[in-house]
Amino acid sequence: MGTEAQTDGTEDIAAAAGGERRYRREDVARAAGVKVRNLRYYQERGLLPPPRREGRIAWYSDDHLTRLRLISDLLGRGYTVNGIGELLAAWEHGGGLSQLLGLEREMTRDWVQEEPVTMTRAELRELFGPGATAEHTRRAAELGYVRLDGERVTYPSRRLLEATVALVRQGVPLGEILDAGDFVQVQAAALADRFVGLFRQHVIGAEGLGPLSASQLDHVREAVAALRPVAGEVVATEFARAMGRRVEAEVAELLRTEQ
DNA sequence: TTTCTTACA
């Protein structure tokens, strides 16, 4: 009972002095809505950096708290502990602000610094064969996959061009490839919305959207930069997994019907 | 005694 009258463990004095808030093991866990036991588990799995030690007590910071919240949120969304570990590693990798900005430039750059390929419409027809029509070209331009300039056609991305040609040679109709591209663009926009929503909720959320101080603004800017590689990693990972599952199912189906 | 870890179920 006497223990009840003691401190709640957070160091408000330190916080008021501009220092970082410190939490005891039990306090971070409660604040983040996870069990103390799992706190340790996340640490073991490398999801959570170790706390600062002071004798036998472990001190956790606000960074630990935010990360814990992220972990438990992601877990709630069905991500595995391993998956989250990879995401966090990716996040960490984008760590320093300069590196983040580097990554940001990388991701913002159209088609990731690829050499454009220019050809005439005639060459284009030859490349894609009889399946390619002017309508296809028009749609591709609409989707931003090519730029049209009179008789000349420019692909900003050689890789994308080669991938498309390969698909066409495999027998996939050009029109459907363009449909897929369209679909991907729409889905990508939805994904981006989703991530920005997450971000707004968890990074900006608590403080609301009042006027931000310079340091808060820095925090937000940094978090936005950090979001990019993480979001990219999530999407890439999930896409790879989904493709793996689909292909596996497809192969299984083929094997089954051939028996 | 409390706080945390180890180890096992």
Add this chain to the structure above:
DNA sequence: TGTAAGCA
């Protein structure tokens, strides 16, 4: 993920 027992 719970928990009993050991440790500092």
